[in-house]
Amino acid sequence: MKLSGNTILITGGSSGIGLELSKRLIQNNNKVIICGRSQRKLNEAKKQLPELEIIQCDLSSKTECANLARWITTHHPNINVLINNAALVHKVDFLSTENIMEMAELEVETNFMAPIRLTYALYPHLQKNTNPKIINITSGLVYTPRVDYPFYNATKAALHSFTQVFRKKTKHSNVDTIEVMFPAVKTPWHNGNPPKIAIPTEKAVDDMLKGLEKGIPEIRIAGVKLLYQISRIAPKFAFKKVNSLQDAQ
Numbered sequence: 001m002k003l004s005g006n007t008i009l010i011t012g013g014s015s016g017i018g019l020e021l022s023k024r025l026i027q028n029n030n031k032v033i034i035c036g037r038s039q040r041k042l043n044e045a046k047k048q049l050p051e052l053e054i055i056q057c058d059l060s061s062k063t064e065c066a067n068l069a070r071w072i073t074t075h076h077p078n079i080n081v082l083i084n085n086a087a088l089v090h091k092v093d094f095l096s097t098e099n100i101m102e103m104a105e106l107e108v109e110t111n112f113m114a115p116i117r118l119t120y121a122l123y124p125h126l127q128k129n130t131n132p133k134i135i136n137i138t139s140g141l142v143y144t145p146r147v148d149y150p151f152y153n154a155t156k157a158a159l160h161s162f163t164q165v166f167r168k169k170t171k172h173s174n175v176d177t178i179e180v181m182f183p184a185v186k187t188p189w190h191n192g193n194p195p196k197i198a199i200p201t202e203k204a205v206d207d208m209l210k211g212l213e214k215g216i217p218e219i220r221i222a223g224v225k226l227l228y229q230i231s232r233i234a235p236k237f238a239f240k241k242v243n244s245l246q247d248a249q
């Protein structure tokens with residue numbers, strides 16, 4: 001992938017990996033647009049990077065996803081890169097947590113349905129532009145779930161599966177579909193308490209950009225490479241290992 005001259009939408013670009021990506025990509029591209037729920041976080045990102053275009057949007061809402069897609073195609077018709085990055089997680093006990101069903105729905109809508117909705121709405125438009133890409137952000141946990149996340153693993157595994165199918169189905173089109181699987185990364189995701197094994201955000205994004213430049217369709221970052229191999233050869237061991245690493249992602 002050419003990392004210059006693009007018009008890029010990064011969902012959840014106001015924090016962590018999305019914000020770091022915005023910093024890197026804003027330099028040589030036509031436009032970087034980010035969205036998120038919190039207007040305050042979006043304003044802070046804009047203060048740091050005045051060239052950013054920001055738009056407030058709650059992707060867990062079907063209507064807001066549709067509005068975002070409409071706004072993008074109207075105001076940024078040259079969009080050629082969609083990065084489905086926004087997500088959230090609930091680290092809770094399934095059987096003893098109040099409002100657990102609302103949490104499940106919120107994760108499924110945000111982490112899985114929103115990327116599908118944006119892909120469906122923007123694909124016809126992306127196709128018309130030069131070098132179109134859809135980049136889905138997932139996790140090493142697509143290979144081996146972590147037991148204290150009742151829904152997160154499943155939403156990312158579902159997105160992984162959808163990404164594989166979508167890539168195959170659109171292989172004769174000009175749209176490239178890429179997946180980036182991160183290990184634990186030191187971002188606000190961890191609420192100030194990142195696991196010991198977490199890698200710096202800058203390193204995670206460096207590796208992602210290198211993978212994109214090389215044209216790798218499934219980019220496994222750092223420890224995810226090993227987890228992938230182990231989960232194929234010794235799935236029970238991989239499961240045990242992932243769940244023994246305290247606060248591993």
Ligand SMILES: NC(=O)c1ccc[n+]([C@@H]2O[C@H](COP(=O)([O-])OP(=O)(O)OC[C@H]3O[C@@H](n4cnc5c(N)ncnc54)[C@H](OP(=O)(O)O)[C@@H]3O)[C@@H](O)[C@H]2O)c1
Pocket residue numbers: 011012013014015016017018035036037038039041057058059060084085086087088110137138139140181182183184185186187188189190198249
């Ligand atoms: N950090 C890790 O250890 C790690 C590991 C593996 C994979 N990942 C993946 O990397 C991606 C980015 O994570 P991160 O670590 O950068 O997390 P982060 O710092 O918490 O950032 C998440 C971003 O998503 C936005 N967001 C969340 N829910 C949203 C919604 N309903 N609508 C719109 N925007 C929403 C947040 O903004 P608002 O809160 O303002 O909405 C924020 O900008 C995620 O897909 C995550 O699954 C992270």
